[in-house]
Amino acid sequence: MRKESFDRASLEIVNFFNASKQQAYTTNDIQKIFESQREQWKIAQYRNYKHFITFLNNNRILILDTQNHEFHNSEKQILRKKSCTPFDVGLTVKKDGYLCNYSAMQVHQLTLQIPKTVYISEDKYEPYYENSNIELEQESVDKAFSKPQRVSRESYKSEYDGFRYVYLQKKHNSINIGxxxxxxxxVTDLERTLIDIAVRPAYSGGAFQILEAFNKAKGKLNLDKLDSYLQKLDYIYPYHQLLGFYLDLAGFPEEKLKLYLDKKSHINFYQTYNLTNKKLNQKWGVFYPTGLEAL
Structure with missing residues (x-):
């Protein structure tokens, strides 16, 4: 009996993927591979890339991982190697993206937790020309931070291993900083990671995990680089005083903190959104959850 063309080319197909350093593939990636290799592999004309995906999955050359959107009826399909990690999967979906927040904390060993959520971001250039001369008022800051933090709705859950994938887009004056x-x-480097987790605590395990990360960063963190990144990212809110607050709680020397204290604004800022049982750190002008200073 004559072999089906995929079966005849099976060894070549296996060798192709074994030789590739890529750990995961989108269906678009697979379609491009199929179209570029089908002549060399002598694949029958009535076969298409969807047949190819079925062949790869049925023969466990690659494993089909279906990700279901958590807020509406859509899905992503990823083909992954057995050695593939959730980080590989996320970066395959967002090819211009990078691991950030809690995922970057894991890479930099700033947390002992092993969350089953992967955070991937990409930067979008969006100048703040119209905001550059805005004078913040305490009332508007209080109102903005009295509500829960808005979170990305671009969130998927894997049927293969139960991991969640949260895809973010961060808008900045300067992109790809750190x-x-x-x-x-x-992945974000150490300094950019600490900025990101302070700015978006809901993606970073919360206040206590963030403070633990600052503690673990001692001896490795470049405070001048941290300050440089903050200036380039050019946030409207006074994140210098929030970063200084964390650095102070983590025990960084007082002389190292002067750079941040000198930039303290007149605004009493917030460690996170929708705070209850809060205290005010007068030195840094930051509201924080009761008990954080005792970590």
């Missing part, structure tokens, strides 16, 4: 590569993964 993005590096570690172990082949695009």
């Amino acid at each position: 993005i590096t590569t570690m172990n082949g993964l695009a």
Whole structure:
């Protein structure tokens, strides 16, 4: 009996994916591979890339991972190697993206937690020309931070391993500040990671996990680089005093904190959104949850 063309080319297909360093593939990636290789593999004309995906999954050359959107009826399909990690999957979906927030904390060993959510972001250039001369008022800050933090609705859950994938887009005056590569993964560097987790605590495990990260960063953190990144990112809110608050609680020397204290604004800022049982740190002008200072 004559073999089906995929079966005849099976060894070549296996060797192709074994030789590739890529750990995961979108269906679009698979379609491009199929179209570029089908002639060499002598695949029958009536076969298409969807048949190819079925063949790869049925023969466990790659494993089909279906991700279901958590807020509406849509899905993503990823083909992954057995050695593939959730980080590889997330960065395959967002090819220009990078690991951020809680995921970056894991890469930099700033947390002992192993969350089953992967955070991937990409930066979008959006100048703040119209906001550059805005004078913040305490009332508007109080109102903004009295509500829960808005979170991304671009969120999927994997049927393969139960991991959640949250895809973010961060808008800045300057993009790709502090993005590096570690172990082949695009990720925020240490300084950018600490900024991101302070700015968006809901993606970072909350106040106590963030303070633990600042504690673990001692001896490795470059405070001048941290300040430089904050200036380039050019936030409207006074994140210098929030970063100084964390650095102070983590025990950084007082002389190192002067750079941040000198930039303290007249605004009493917030460690996170929708705070209850809060206290005010007068030195830094930051409201924080009761008990945080005792960590």
